[in-house]
Amino acid sequence: MTKTRNIGIIMHGVTGRMGMNQHLIRSVLAIRNQGGIALDNGEQLIPDPIIVGRNADKIAALAARHSVERYTTDMDAALADPYNEIFFDAASTQLRPGLLRKAIDAGKHVYCEKPVSEGLTEALEIAKYAREKNVKNGIVHDKLDLPGLVKLKRLRDSGFFGKILSVKGEFGYWVFEGDWMPAQRPSWNYRAEDGGGMVSDMLCHWRYVLDNVVAPVKSVSCTTATHIPKRVDEAGREYDCTADDAAYATFMLEGDIVAHINSSWCTRVKRDDLVTFQIDGTHGSAVAGLHSCYSQHRVNTPKPVWNPDEPNKMDFHAGWEEVPDNVPLDNGFKVQWEQFLRHVVEDAPWKYDLVEGAKGVQLAEAGYESARTRRWVDLPDLDI
Structure with missing residues (x-):
């Protein structure tokens, strides 16, 4: 019997059209529903998302609709849980650098939609911070x-x-x-x-x-x-x-x-x-x-x-x-999620880090x- 390994993913900003359709449904849940990703050690890596948002009714309805067991309005609690290894953001560009920094401080690997920030100085700062804290990081390049x-x-x-x-x-x-x-x-x-x-x-x-x-x-x-x-x-x-x-x-x-x-x-x-x-x-x-x-x-x-x-x-x-x-x-979104998950778990090659996001x-x-x-x-x- 194939051994499985779960990986908790905090998903923020997935009640919007792009975050919900492309990242939650067609990527993370699609990977989960296909039985995960086959790792080099023979294990199957199963993504286990937790939906985080401000509107409790909206995220509860979204979770129920797609059989997602975990959801919360408490970002701090989600970040504090060591089970959650990755933080993903597809919400407001204006809030993104602060959220990424908070997730990095919690020791999470970070993956986000673009642009990474509204200004180059801030984009470079958060890219440098992720590098200094030695967390895996990525920007969507769908x-x-x-x-x-x-x-x-x-x-x-x-x-x-x-x-x-x-x-x-x-x-x-x-x-x-x-x-x-x-x-x-x-x-x-x-x-x-x-x-x-x-x-x-x-x-x-x-x-x-x-x-x-x-x-x-x-x-x-x-x-x-x-x-x-x-x-x-x-x-x-x-x-x-x-x-x-x-x-x-x-x-x-x-x-x-x-x-x-x-x-x-x-x-x-x-x-x-x-x-x-x-x-x-x-x-x-x-x-x-x-x-x-x-x-x-x-x-x-x-x-x-x-x-x-x-x-x-x-x-x-x-x-x-x-x-x-x-x-x-x-x-394309799903392909990149699979690449990033392999990068986090197996240190597979990954080019599209936050520095690449800063170039945009x-x-x-x-x-x-x-x-x-x-x-x-x-x-x-x-x-x-």
């Missing part, structure tokens, strides 16, 4: 394990692109204003005083995507906008939008690669997915969404001719070939500085 980006990186690693020249990214969709149609994102996203902002939300993602799928980011030029000045909140009250709802950013990457990514909550989608990335190289190009990836090698590249006097009859979609899965590709905050700060000063901003190496 998009790297999306099937589309896994395939895109596979093409890069194989040399398919030749010399990479440029990257084009399109992200976003129309978020309704909340008056005649309810908004599908929370109102705090559009208030800077509550931690909202497209740059702070998304440039931390683009940092790890570009760094790991293409090449390290060296500098940024960014323009921001608040296209929708007023929206209506969850209680039906109109409010002023004080945060940027769109960001138009150009990045210089190592190797003189130019990348440009548009991010907007004020755009309507006419592309294959809510986010797409196109890499163009001397030997080939590829376009990836969340799940699919299509490539076009130079020998299959058509030869269009510009002629504005008659409609173009060339089918530009026909010359692209889908990149196959080849291997099973699981939920660095890029967001540089993006805002670029927008404010209307100039390019370089990204120096982080040294802690």
Whole structure:
């Protein structure tokens, strides 16, 4: 009979959409329900979450709905229990550094959503503190394990692109204003005083995507906008939008690669997915969404001719070939939870620590500085 080992995980901020769906249900509980993770010593590691939150009724209902036996409103008690080895946070960015420090002081390994903080100085401080206290630590980097980006990186690693020249990214969709149609994102996203902002939300993602799928980011030029000045909140009250709802950013990457990514909550989608990335190289190009990836090698590249006097009859979609899965590709959040749990229990390799999280905050700060000063901003190496 296979021996099992439980590991207690404090899960804070999982009553929200992302924390509940991706981290609690589709990751931690999915790992539990599949019988755990097979460790190198033959044991099965079973995650045992305790849901922590301020609203007792809400966390009790969530726990009952998903057969989670442990829940509490007492964070201090959860941190004091030695059975709980990991603290995870997916709540407010503004509160995150303080919560992480408190968990680190309690001797817990820490894992959290991004951004790790609202400012680079604080992000570096908490990363350094975790290192000094010798606790395992990690930041969520979910998009790297999306099937589309896994395939895109596979093409890069194989040399398919030749010399990479440029990257084009399109992200976003129309978020309704909340008056005649309810908004599908929370109102705090559009208030800077509550931690909202497209740059702070998304440039931390683009940092790890570009760094790991293409090449390290060296500098940024960014323009921001608040296209929708007023929206209506969850209680039906109109409010002023004080945060940027769109960001138009150009990045210089190592190797003189130019990348440009548009991010907007004020755009309507006419592309294959809510986010797409196109890499163009001397030997080939590829376009990836969340799940699919299509490539076009130079020998299959058509030869269009510009002629504005008659409609173009060339089918530009026909010359692209889908990149196959080849291997099973699981939920990206779940894959990273499994990696982090192995890192905690078996000291398996883990790259995405809080220093990597600080790099995302660095890029967001540089993006805002670029927008404010209307100039390019370089990204120096982080040294802690």
